[in-house]
Amino acid sequence: MVSLNRRVLMGGAAMAALSAPMLMVRAAQADAPKAADRAAPPETHRFKVGGFEVTVIKDGARPSGAPNETFGLGEPPRVVSELLEQNFLPTDQFVNSFAPVLVNTGSEVVLFDTGLGAAGREGGGGRLLEGLKAAGYAPEDVSIVVLTHMHGDHIGGLMEDGKPAFANARYIAGQREYDFWVDPARVGTPAEGGQKGVLANVKPLAEKTTFIAPGADVVSGITAMEAFGHSPGHMIYNLESDGKRLVLTADTANHFVLSLQRPDWEVKFDMDKPAAAAARAKVFDMIAADKLAFLGYHMPFPATGYVEKRDGGYRFVPKAYQFDI
Numbered sequence: 001m002v003s004l005n006r007r008v009l010m011g012g013a014a015m016a017a018l019s020a021p022m023l024m025v026r027a028a029q030a031d032a033p034k035a036a037d038r039a040a041p042p043e044t045h046r047f048k049v050g051g052f053e054v055t056v057i058k059d060g061a062r063p064s065g066a067p068n069e070t071f072g073l074g075e076p077p078r079v080v081s082e083l084l085e086q087n088f089l090p091t092d093q094f095v096n097s098f099a100p101v102l103v104n105t106g107s108e109v110v111l112f113d114t115g116l117g118a119a120g121r122e123g124g125g126g127r128l129l130e131g132l133k134a135a136g137y138a139p140e141d142v143s144i145v146v147l148t149h150m151h152g153d154h155i156g157g158l159m160e161d162g163k164p165a166f167a168n169a170r171y172i173a174g175q176r177e178y179d180f181w182v183d184p185a186r187v188g189t190p191a192e193g194g195q196k197g198v199l200a201n202v203k204p205l206a207e208k209t210t211f212i213a214p215g216a217d218v219v220s221g222i223t224a225m226e227a228f229g230h231s232p233g234h235m236i237y238n239l240e241s242d243g244k245r246l247v248l249t250a251d252t253a254n255h256f257v258l259s260l261q262r263p264d265w266e267v268k269f270d271m272d273k274p275a276a277a278a279a280r281a282k283v284f285d286m287i288a289a290d291k292l293a294f295l296g297y298h299m300p301f302p303a304t305g306y307v308e309k310r311d312g313g314y315r316f317v318p319k320a321y322q323f324d325i
């Protein structure tokens with residue numbers, strides 16, 4: 001208030017003399033929350049699925065532009081905005097978050113996807129390793145890394161400084177997914193950038209990788225399921241232990257409102273849009289019908305919940321204490 005009054009009272013010359021240091025103060029204030037965010041460990045969340053201990057780690061979250069430029073392509077922007085408003089969400093930007101998952105089965109420590117890695121650090125992401133530490137795990141504890149698919153936000157954390165980030169791990173990935181990305185036919189296509197990421201981060205680990213198809217078991221109680229479309233070999237994973245289930249849906253749906261309430265809407269990130277929409281309907285019909293819990297990589301942290309089928313889509317219900325009692 002004091003500075004405001006002084007500003008109002010002061011003439012132009014005095015104002016100009018003051019403005020530079022005032023701007024510096026403003027800049028420092030604007031940077032302060034970011035530094036504080038960095039100082040605190042990233043969010044982690046742990047719960048039990050039968051005998052499995054599941055730890056969700058927030059690799060990062062970032063504002064990601066106008067929602068209608070990613071979700072509901074071809075729909076009138078007003079229609080996208082109305083759906084957001086009905087769900088108490090901003091219409092000008094959306095937040096994309098990233099949730100790798102660690103599953104400790106008692107005999108194996110299985111990591112599903114690896115976050116943005118070094119490439120995401122400037123934007124506040126790439127915090128998986130920090131999150132693991134906060135949750136009581138070292139990178140060396142990870143015995144199996146599973147890749148749901150090979151987009152940059154899932155494979156970015158495989159390597160650190162040109163070396164495997166998880167020194168003791170073996171890897172499991174989809175054969176169909178890998179074959180697509182390493183194919184020389186990708187050169188000169190929109191997939192060329194993604195191919196570079198796969199060649200840098202996944203291919204060096206190919207000798208330690210088991211390439212699988214839908215239906216294969218990662219370990220007893222963890223099974224790959226087909227959900228092709230978001231990427232050519234995108235797969236999801238069913239976890240089952242002591243009669244409890246959790247489906248890791250990866251990127252089958254990428255927004256808890258726009259992708260779930262309007263599963264037929266086209267999504268920029270979906271490489272085969274009709275196939276992705278069909279996979280969304282199939283997977284979430286099953287999850288709704290069986291009242292299963294699911295964990296979606298881009299759902300709001302801790303990225304876990306349920307869906308009720310409604311009006312041609314699904315209403316997202318975040319997890320509460322269902323696994324605690």
Ligand SMILES: [Zn+2]
Nearest residue numbers: 151153251297
């Ligand atoms: Zn993703």
